[in-house]
Amino acid sequence: MTRRLLLSYLSLTLLVLLGLEVPLGYFYARGEVSRFTADGRHSAELLAQALEVRVEQRAASDVPELVSDFVEDDGSHVLVVDATGKVLADSDEAIALGTDLSAQSDIAAALRDRSLSTTRENRAVQGDTFTVTVPGSSGTTVRCVVRVSYPVGPVTAKIHGIWTTLALIGLGVLVAVAAIAFALAHWVTGPVRALERATAELADGSLKAPPTTSQGPPELRRLTNTFTRTATRLQHLLQAQRAFASEASHQLKTPLTALRLRLENFEPYLDPRAHDSLEEAVGEVERLGRMVHGLLALARLDNSATAPEATDLDAVVADRAATWTAFAAEHYVDIVVTGDPAGRVWAVPGALEQVIDNLLSNALRVTPPGTAIPAFDRFWRAADSYHEGTGLGLPIVRQLTRAGGGDVVLQAAPGGGLDAVVRLRPVLEQPTGTPRRARSGQREEWVSVF
Template sequence: MSIRPGMFLPLANSIQARVTLAVAAVSVLVVAVIGIGLCLLIRHRVETEIFQETRRVATEWIGAMERGQIPPPMPTARVPLVQLVNSRGQVVAAGPMAGDRPLSAVRPTENHIEDMTECPKGKPCVMLTAARVPALQSQELWQGEPHYIYTGTDQPPAVRGHRLELLTSAGGVLLVTLWTWTTWRATGRILQPINTIRQRMSEIAPQDLSVRVPQPSGQDEIAQLARTANETLDRLEAAVTRQREFAAVVSHELKSPLAGLRTGLEEALLFPEIDARQAIVRSLPAADRMQQIIDELLTFARLRNTPCSPEPVDLGALVRAEAAARTAGVPVCTRTQPDVLVLGSRVQLASVVTNLLVNAQRHATRRVEVSAERAGAQAQVVVQDDGDGIDEKDRERVFEPFTRLEAGRRLDPHGSGLGLALCRAIAVAHEGSLCIEDSPRGARFVLRLPLMTG
């Protein structure tokens, strides 16, 4: 099979592969340290137990030696090799398994015991303890000639050669392999929902935004990611739907004045007897309406996409100034508190108050009441008229762009239906709210904005 350049790039970039490799590297290091420590511990433990036994046998034989008498060797099952060797290297006494040749050439000094491992050529290694017979006993038994005792046993298979290291390495390799395989499978299962989410996200097209990613149960990070992705898709679908509806409504609203404008101009071209100046004059209202709609649409889009430049605004003074400017129509009564300060755009907030007052005067019978006061941590502006009011089912619809109720169309035939939508957009841009609340008579518009602190 030919290997193409970049063939392993997806695997190298895989989180599963990187995590598995990292765990494998750490596990190799950990297992190596544990294996080395385990080998040293086993060797030390085995050798310590054997040398303790060989020393015991050697000291007991030395202690059993009396004047003029050498007791026979006292080998045990664990220490079968026992020898007594003189200074010339001759075996004086030995156990049945020790043979007639010295087990070692090591000659320890008096009152000193040496532990060693001898490995004769072609024979198994032997673990020995070499001890010198004390001078007092040597004087009594051999006229002071030094004698040496060797006690030992064959090296156990567990520590013979490199068998222990090989067994430990094999166990370590098996453990690392199992650990790495488990990590690969576990990481794959953990990342499987993410791969599913990625595949489902790749299927989402602009024509169909209703597709949602599968959401696992629980509260872990993957479940929260899926939940957040679905919430984002919900908002995206809602925004695109609003955008499409908005574009459709804009097209519909612009179609009527554009058709009227085109009709007037074509009529002037088709019929020479029609005065061109009068045709232009008759077409100007349609052009004015188109300009009004376009200006309000630009303002609406600017509010959604461009943050305002904040400044301290006294809502009480702003309400009094805007109410004083409304000299035409039904009278406007004001009630304000001093120092109702908010942070925002004075021009935009004045536009909200003006729109609300114009709307209230249009529907009022005798008077309009407007107030600006504090309400906890918020500033509250209330515009109340004494007209027919707005049905509860229509209280949210009136804030949608180009939505005009029957009463509004009758009282203001040339309106665009964007005024209240602009007011709410400005309120939201100032981290506030604009809504219609219950009232005994008429419509009660309530604007709430956070009070300026500090």
């Protein structure tokens, strides 16, 4: 943002400078050229009048001296011819006296009492010249013609000098504006940068250093104050929510355990016809206990910021498969681990064990076919499911997997049911192998490394 503000200030300043300096330089150059040509014509006319007097008085011998004096003053080149077009004097002595130049266009025009001026190359001054050809006449009688060539170099250098001066002035202004604009942009965007840092910190879990509100424009300071109050209140609400979930879960565990024991103690004293109801009640208490345990797990996930560690996925899969084999045998199903070794992956400590346990626990329950499952919503269970469950297993799986930088998705299994595909980040880049599959009955659980 600072760079964009700085560029906008400099762009605006550059436009203003161009709008001021270009017309100024243009009009100055036109003025210099106009003065140069006007002075050249006037000087040539004055010289022609002086020489016309000398020629009229038959004092042609004075012409070279007057020409020399004129050339010494401004460094021009002068050529004088008489009324017939023959050379009377040449300041450079490049043309012999008496040479007939009446055929040249400017000389011919001046002999007809017409003045001409043009810019052309002249070897005598080694560059372009402004040449003026004027007649020396009294009335309509032309007694001589004067051609004066002024070097254009000095006026061109002067014009270039003014353009250079304007450019340096503009550069100096741009540098000054850049320094001022940078300071101003830094002052304006200071609160914005502080808000950005605070927002990133809040997104990571907590705002430890609220942004300061003593710098920047009043509007941004008010925005910073509002953000700080909002962030503080949000953190308090989140902390209260987490504390409530954790505390409530802890407080419920002991009464639920005591309630289950009391219900089990009733069994010898109840009528046999009430035993089924007692078993259902005990089952509901046990399910409520598992839900409390799941709430505790979610609360710990929400409150923890444990960094992922390198974990041997193959060892964890083998260990959990061995642990669950006996329990799965009670349901008359087998657990089979297939696929190539996956190696080490990034995971939160202890997360992979919980992920596999939850997936295998879900796999051992029958899910009604054709049911659309919002699988990662907390407390979700199929409406017609009669199996025990809390609806917290898959949310725990998702949060544990994402905490290590991975992800989990559910896909329709080819033979019915669902495939839970867990994607984890490998510690070292390696070719993707066959996914590790933990199979239980009609449900298949996948652990893939990509």
